[in-house]
Amino acid sequence: MENSAHNSTIWAIGGGKGGTGKSFLTSCMGTHLAMQGVRTTLIDADLGGANLHSFFGLNAPRHTLADFFEKKKPLQEITVHSGIANLQMIAAPGASMESESINHAQKLKLFRHIRSLESDNILIDLGAGTHVNTTDTFLLADRMIIVTSPEITSLENMYQFIKSVYFRKLKAIFKTHGLTSLIQDIWKNRSTYGIRNLKELIGHIRQSSPQMRDIFDQEMGGFVLYIVLNQVKTPRDIQIGENLKSICMNVLGLPAIYAGYSRYDEGVKDSINKREPFMLFNRLSPVVGEIRTLTDNIIAGTGVTVQRELRNGGL
Amino acid sequence: MEGCEKYFDILELPYDASVEDLNRNYNYLKALYSGDAIEITALNSDFSNEISRDYLARLDEAYTKVREGMENRKTTSAQRKVEMGEEVRQWLRQIDRFDGPLLKELRCRMGVELEDIHAVTRIQPEYLACIENEGFSAFRAEAYLRSYLIEYARFLGLDSNRVLADYLPRYRAWSEKDRKPDVVEVGYVLTKSV
Numbered sequence: 001m002e003n004s005a006h007n008s009t010i011w012a013i014g015g016g017k018g019g020t021g022k023s024f025l026t027s028c029m030g031t032h033l034a035m036q037g038v039r040t041t042l043i044d045a046d047l048g049g050a051n052l053h054s055f056f057g058l059n060a061p062r063h064t065l066a067d068f069f070e071k072k073k074p075l076q077e078i079t080v081h082s083g084i085a086n087l088q089m090i091a092a093p094g095a096s097m098e099s100e101s102i103n104h105a106q107k108l109k110l111f112r113h114i115r116s117l118e119s120d121n122i123l124i125d126l127g128a129g130t131h132v133n134t135t136d137t138f139l140l141a142d143r144m145i146i147v148t149s150p151e152i153t154s155l156e157n158m159y160q161f162i163k164s165v166y167f168r169k170l171k172a173i174f175k176t177h178g179l180t181s182l183i184q185d186i187w188k189n190r191s192t193y194g195i196r197n198l199k200e201l202i203g204h205i206r207q208s209s210p211q212m213r214d215i216f217d218q219e220m221g222g223f224v225l226y227i228v229l230n231q232v233k234t235p236r237d238i239q240i241g242e243n244l245k246s247i248c249m250n251v252l253g254l255p256a257i258y259a260g261y262s263r264y265d266e267g268v269k270d271s272i273n274k275r276e277p278f279m280l281f282n283r284l285s286p287v288v289g290e291i292r293t294l295t296d297n298i299i300a301g302t303g304v305t306v307q308r309e310l311r312n313g314g315l
Numbered sequence: 316m317e318g319c320e321k322y323f324d325i326l327e328l329p330y331d332a333s334v335e336d337l338n339r340n341y342n343y344l345k346a347l348y349s350g351d352a353i354e355i356t357a358l359n360s361d362f363s364n365e366i367s368r369d370y371l372a373r374l375d376e377a378y379t380k381v382r383e384g385m386e387n388r389k390t391t392s393a394q395r396k397v398e399m400g401e402e403v404r405q406w407l408r409q410i411d412r413f414d415g416p417l418l419k420e421l422r423c424r425m426g427v428e429l430e431d432i433h434a435v436t437r438i439q440p441e442y443l444a445c446i447e448n449e450g451f452s453a454f455r456a457e458a459y460l461r462s463y464l465i466e467y468a469r470f471l472g473l474d475s476n477r478v479l480a481d482y483l484p485r486y487r488a489w490s491e492k493d494r495k496p497d498v499v500e501v502g503y504v505l506t507k508s509v
Contacts (some may be wrong), residue, residue: 155357163361197361243347243354246327250348250370251362308343315343315352 010114011123011298012141016161018049018128020149021230024268024278026125027055028288029295031279033121034087041079041119042089045137046127047102050092056082057275058089066093068113069106075113084277088119102133111140128157130164138165139172143298145226145259148244150237162225162252163198170205173219199253225254226298229261237261239315242306257303260294262287319384322377334385341378345371399425399472413473413481419447421471436466443467451489460486 013026026042033040044052045065053061063078079088102110114122124141126134138144144165148158170183186193187201195201206213225248229241241258248256265287271278279288297303323330326340348355348362348370355362362370399407403424410417422432429440442463445453454460464482468475 150353152353152357155354156359159358159361196363196366240352240354243352246344246347247354247358251358251366308340310342310346315346315350 008115008117008119009121009143010141011121011143011145012126012138013123013145013147014126014134014138014161014165015147015154016128016130016157016159017148017154020147020154021262022147023052023125024055024272025147025228025230025262025291026123027052027277028279028291029298030082030087030089030121030123031084031277032292032295033123034082034084035279037086039086039118039120040088041117041122042082042087043114043122043124044090044092045124045134047092048094049127050094052089052125053080053091054275055272056084056089056277058082060094061089061091064091064093065110068110069102075117082277084280107133107136111137114140130161132168135161135165135168139169143226144224145228145298146256147228147230149231150229150233150240155240159252162248162254166198166252166254169220169223170201173215177215197251199251202253223254224301225256226259226303227256228259228294231264232261233264236311236315239306241304242308243315245303257297257301258306259297260290260304262290262294319381322380325373325377326381328381334382337378337381337385341374344374348374413478414485415447415449415482418467418471418478418482421473422447425471427471432467432470436463436470438463438466449485449489451486454486457483457486457490 011029013022013029015022023044023046030040030042042052043065044050046052047065050060050064053059058080061078061080063073063080065078067073067078068075075090079090081087082089114124124137126137146158146162148154167183167187171180174180174182183201183205186195186204190196190201193204195204202216206216227241227244227248229237229244232238232240238261241261245256245258248254263286265285267282267285268278268287271282278285279291282288293304320330323332326332326337327344328336328340332340348367403421406424407421422429429443432438432443433440442453444450446460446463446467451460454463461479461483464479465475468478
């Protein structure tokens with residue numbers, strides 16, 4: 001990746017499942033950043049499911065990423081103003097474009113151009129699924145944020161997403177050391193090595209030789225996922241984020257920070273349907289405070305800690 | 316506790332964790348990973364029954380090791396209480412009555428810190444100091460002082476009955492004389508605030 005000319009920080013918001021509130025949270029985090037005087041650009045990368053503009057009451061913009069890919073328009077020319085000071089956005093094309101249709105060269109070009117955008121923060125809202133274009137965009141970010149909700153299907157998709165991202169990252173690491181096929185070979189023959197999950201794959205690689213361990217530790221140092229739990233309804237739901245920290249490390253072998261949560265609120269739906277920017281029109285809602293907290297946590301690299309206590313003998 | 320780091324890591328504990336931290340985290344992790352919370356169920360084959368069994372076995376092993384380590388640490392410091400040198404013994408023989416200052420002098424002669432007593436008895440050092448300087452107002456009732464005194468005396472290897480017999484009358488004398496204004500004051504404050 002080329003050096004960033006503007007020292008911008010790229011945030012990617014992913015999570016595998018649709019409907020967990022990724023776009024809503026992206027719009028709110030972006031608004032919070034912009035309101036603090038930080039130049040912020042939102043990029044809707046949900047190709048085929050674009051609707052980030054709706055959260056600002058904008059109609060589908062005339063220019064979208066399709067113009068960048070097909071007509072070679074620079075990103076600056078397809079950037080639209082959100083209506084909030086310091087906050088710009090780049091829209092995704094509608095149903096005409098699928099993320100599968102973007103080739104590798106186009107992807108690299110997009111990454112390069114995103115890096116050179118004149119903005120302090122760039123928030124990329126990813127679509128659902130685990131396509132390589134989605135995972136690669138996620139890995140491009142300086143802050144990798146996973147949004148999930150306290151439902152088993154969201155959690156399942158989130159795990160699949162994390163695994164795909166991690167697998168992609170491992171392949172990229174070993175590719176740069178001329179060991180492209182290593183990870184795939186080990187994984188294909190995992191039963192002979194007694195490897196049952198990603199955590200054990202990592203353990204196997206790190207133990208295979210001191211050189212491998214050094215490569216791995218050097219490349220993975222500082223790799224951390226920020227988990228945001230959306231639509232929580234009970235204290236037990238809030239606890240899930242704390243548990244995910246432990247589970248990510250123990251089962252997936254990846255460090256995670258519980259950046260925060262945002263509660264379920266009927267007012268959110270009303271606000272979205274009214275096409276009002278939520279953060280501006282609902283200042284009394286606890287959700288606003290919760291989103292500010294989790295955004296500030298992500299900036300600072302900190303998280304919330306939930307007391308690890310059992311209630312009535314159970315979780 | 317050298318070599319124990321990996322067990323602390325499994326238990327997700329800092330290396331200076333207390334027994335309470337250990338028990339809390341162990342119970343918590345055990346409940347989480349053996350339960351059927353959605354965040355565990357959603358892992359499917361990544362956390363199969365077999366992997367789960369392995370994890371829980373490692374957790375139990377880590378708990379036993381760390382627990383043992385903590386108990387050894389306790390007994391190592393606890394063993395120090397019996398080390399009363401001949402010199403101290405000689406000095407102790409000519410003592411006829413145990414009071415606060417004397418207990419303090421004995422402790423210092425034995426080279427024992429308040430922290431050492433705290434490490435074994437879990438009595439806060441402030442209370443131990445109050446025993447020694449006879450700051451009786453720190454004790455809400457005789458029963459508290461009594462049980463602290465027993466622990467304190469045992470730690471130094473003293474006959475706790477003898478210490479109680481000498482020391483408690485001093486507390487009672489203070490309590491009869493000085494306690495009353497205290498009670499009146501509390502009553503006054505209460506009336507005022509009500």
